[in-house]
Amino acid sequence: MQLEEILFALPFYKTKQSVENIQVNGMKMDHRDIKAGDIFVCIKGFTVDGHRFAQQAIDNGANVIIAEKELDVSGAIIIIVPDTTRALALLATKYYQYPTNQIPLIGITGTNGKTTTTYLLEEICQKHNKKTGLIGTIQVKIGHDTYDIKNTTPDALHLQRLFNQMVEEKVDIAMMEVSSHALDLGRVYGCDFDIAVFTNLSQDHLDYHQDMDDYLRAKTLLFTGLGNRYEDKKKYAVLNIDDPNSEYIKKSTAQPIVTYGVNEKADVMATNIHYHLKSTTFTLETPIGETNITSQLIGTFNIYNILAAVSVAILLKVPLKTIKEALETIAGVDGRFEQVTVGQKFAVIVDYAHTPDSLENVLQTIKEFAEQKVYVVVGTGGDRDRTKRPLMANVATKYSDVAIFTSDNPRTEEPLAILNDMTSGLTAKNYQVIENRKEAIHHAVQLANDGDIILIAGKGHETYQEINGIRYDFDDRVIAKEAIKQKGY
Numbered sequence: 335m336q337l338e339e340i341l342f343a344l345p346f347y348k349t350k351q352s353v354e355n356i357q358v359n360g361m362k363m364d365h366r367d368i369k370a371g372d373i374f375v376c377i378k379g380f381t382v383d384g385h386r387f388a389q390q391a392i393d394n395g396a397n398v399i400i401a402e403k404e405l406d407v408s409g410a411i412i413i414i415v416p417d418t419t420r421a422l423a424l425l426a427t428k429y430y431q432y433p434t435n436q437i438p439l440i441g442i443t444g445t446n447g448k449t450t451t452t453y454l455l456e457e458i459c460q461k462h463n464k465k466t467g468l469i470g471t472i473q474v475k476i477g478h479d480t481y482d483i484k485n486t487t488p489d490a491l492h493l494q495r496l497f498n499q500m501v502e503e504k505v506d507i508a509m510m511e512v513s514s515h516a517l518d519l520g521r522v523y524g525c526d527f528d529i530a531v532f533t534n535l536s537q538d539h540l541d542y543h544q545d546m547d548d549y550l551r552a553k554t555l556l557f558t559g560l561g562n563r564y565e566d567k568k569k570y571a572v573l574n575i576d577d578p579n580s581e582y583i584k585k586s587t588a589q590p591i592v593t594y595g596v597n598e599k600a601d602v603m604a605t606n607i608h609y610h611l612k613s614t615t616f617t618l619e620t621p622i623g624e625t626n627i628t629s630q631l632i633g634t635f636n637i638y639n640i641l642a643a644v645s646v647a648i649l650l651k652v653p654l655k656t657i658k659e660a661l662e663t664i665a666g667v668d669g670r671f672e673q674v675t676v677g678q679k680f681a682v683i684v685d686y687a688h689t690p691d692s693l694e695n696v697l698q699t700i701k702e703f704a705e706q707k708v709y710v711v712v713g714t715g716g717d718r719d720r721t722k723r724p725l726m727a728n729v730a731t732k733y734s735d736v737a738i739f740t741s742d743n744p745r746t747e748e749p750l751a752i753l754n755d756m757t758s759g760l761t762a763k764n765y766q767v768i769e770n771r772k773e774a775i776h777h778a779v780q781l782a783n784d785g786d787i788i789l790i791a792g793k794g795h796e797t798y799q800e801i802n803g804i805r806y807d808f809d810d811r812v813i814a815k816e817a818i819k820q821k822g823y
């Protein structure tokens with residue numbers, strides 16, 4: 335592509351050099367990925383300032399540098415923009431030929447339930463014979479091919495490249511989790527969302543956002559950016575009516591709103607809900623009819639995820655019969671309320687609850703069925719919201735007989751300091767601290783008697799433990815299986 339053409343994506347830029355007749359072969363934001371003829375976009379990060387690598391990028395072959403200031407470098411055209419992060423997003427959408435204008439795109443935001451809702455929606459769309467593209471915490475999926483991913487919502491360059499691949503591979507519907515970090519950092523800037531979904535808001539990420547209002551404002555950006563009502567293409571906001579934050583979000587969009595919920599009257603509702611140990615049954619009430627559902631997903635929180643996915647499916651014109659079939663097929667999502675069974679007579683559940691609200695929801699659900707003791711093995715991540723640590727410890731002791739506090743991903747923090755943040759100020763006494771997560775899981779399994787339930791929370795699908803920048807192999811499910819077998823099963 336010609337540089338001059340790509341630059342049409344930018345509303346404003348300055349350069350002292352000519353941009354005519356310059357062929358560009360690619361676009362990169364990391365100097366280590368540069369190939370001959372690439373544009374290098376300098377991003378000011380949290381760790382380093384990408385401007386530092388401009389000369390190295392040129393030495394590696396870059397012929398254009400996009401920067402926020404004049405640089406003392408030579409050998410390339412320097413283009414100055416006010417904000418390279420936003421510029422990167424606009425340039426990437428142009429470079430990849432506006433892929434999100436070519437496929438319906440569903441964005442799902444909220445503190446909890448994003449991954450689960452995307453998987454439910456994927457199942458429904460596939461049952462409707464549509465090819466799907468999915469981007470989220472666990473992985474990227476294009477049809478049945480899967481790709482590893484570093485962030486829940488990748489940076490704009492990676493994201494637009496993925497959408498371009500989806501267009502090339504003839505994906506019918508794309509769905510993605512949109513994290514608050516992504517919204518705040520402009521990773522989805524330039525994406526043309528057709529449907530935006532809000533699941534819920536509760537405390538998390540207060541290391542990044544100043545307070546809960548700031549966090550809500552970031553989530554709301556998905557809705558303020560939802561096109562304008564007078565475009566040809568219809569756009570919708572799908573909101574959880576039972577979450578009071580939906581009132582605020584509602585005011586931020588001119589698009590039609592579809593509501594779902596359990597307590598308040600909504601467009602899409604679940605009534606006659608009955609919880610069982612291995613299933614949940616309810617009546618699904620929608621504008622296109624009513625049907626009874628038996629889902630293998632457990633807990634009220636999962637009913638909300640189902641309703642969010644159903645609301646989107648209805649907007650995508652999926653028949654109710656297909657929706658029911660899909661909801662009754664899906665057995666669960668990797669690492670979410672996943673039961674580990676090796677023939678033992680006590681239950682072991684691995685779940686990705688890593689916020690106070692999700693931990694409370696999962697433990698409340700477990701308490702509904704618990705006939706004997708409940709054990710919970712849980713930690714909190716390093717370099718993340720410190721204020722959620724005591725809250726999670728409090729929830730863990732409140733809803734269990736014994737809480738075993740252990741390490742999650744300590745990252746660059748001292749594990750015992752994280753554990754101290756969890757336990758200092760805790761008045762409950764029904765807890766133990768075992769820093770090593772493997773030992774903590776083994777200990778819980780040793781304590782369990784027939785009929786007890788162990789919840790291992792926080793890491794769900796993760797297959798690593800991150801300590802000081804290194805990801806060591808670690809899978810709660812594998813360790814739990816080992817421990818159960820060692821117990822003689």
Ligand SMILES: CC(=O)N[C@H]1[C@@H](OP(=O)(O)OP(=O)(O)OC[C@H]2O[C@@H](n3ccc(=O)[nH]c3=O)[C@H](O)[C@@H]2O)O[C@H](CO)[C@@H](O)[C@@H]1O[C@H](C)C(=O)N[C@@H](C)C(=O)N[C@H](CCC(=O)O)C(=O)O
Nearest residue numbers: 363364365377379380381382384387485486487489513515
């Ligand atoms: C705080 C944060 O969001 N950090 C993200 C950010 O990293 P950073 O700012 O530290 O980047 P940096 O290392 O300073 O680099 C700045 C620039 O210099 C470039 N560089 C850097 C080094 C070098 O040698 N050469 C070079 O060119 C980099 O490519 C980059 O363009 O940019 C990176 C590239 O896009 C992200 O991968 C990284 O996410 C990190 C891994 C992260 O943990 N993010 C979390 C907080 C996050 O975003 N989480 C949300 C989900 C949360 C949830 O909902 O639960 C998510 O969407 O994943």
Ligand SMILES: Nc1ncnc2c1ncn2[C@@H]1O[C@H](COP(=O)(O)OP(=O)(O)OP(=O)(O)O)[C@@H](O)[C@H]1O
Nearest residue numbers: 445446447448449450471635638670685686687692
């Ligand atoms: N709708 C919900 N409301 C509250 N808690 C939920 C909900 N759905 C799932 N959970 C809990 O939160 C955990 C994470 O669920 P899920 O992965 O679907 O959320 P997420 O929003 O994608 O999380 P992340 O921000 O890490 O990407 C689950 O393991 C469960 O404990």
Ligand SMILES: N[C@H](CCC[C@H](N)C(=O)O)C(=O)O
Nearest residue numbers: 688714715718742743792793
């Ligand atoms: N997307 C979340 C995941 C948290 C998972 C938990 N295991 C942790 O490491 O804190 C985050 O990066 O905050």
Ligand SMILES: [Mg+2]
Nearest residue numbers: 448449471511
């Ligand atoms: Mg997720």
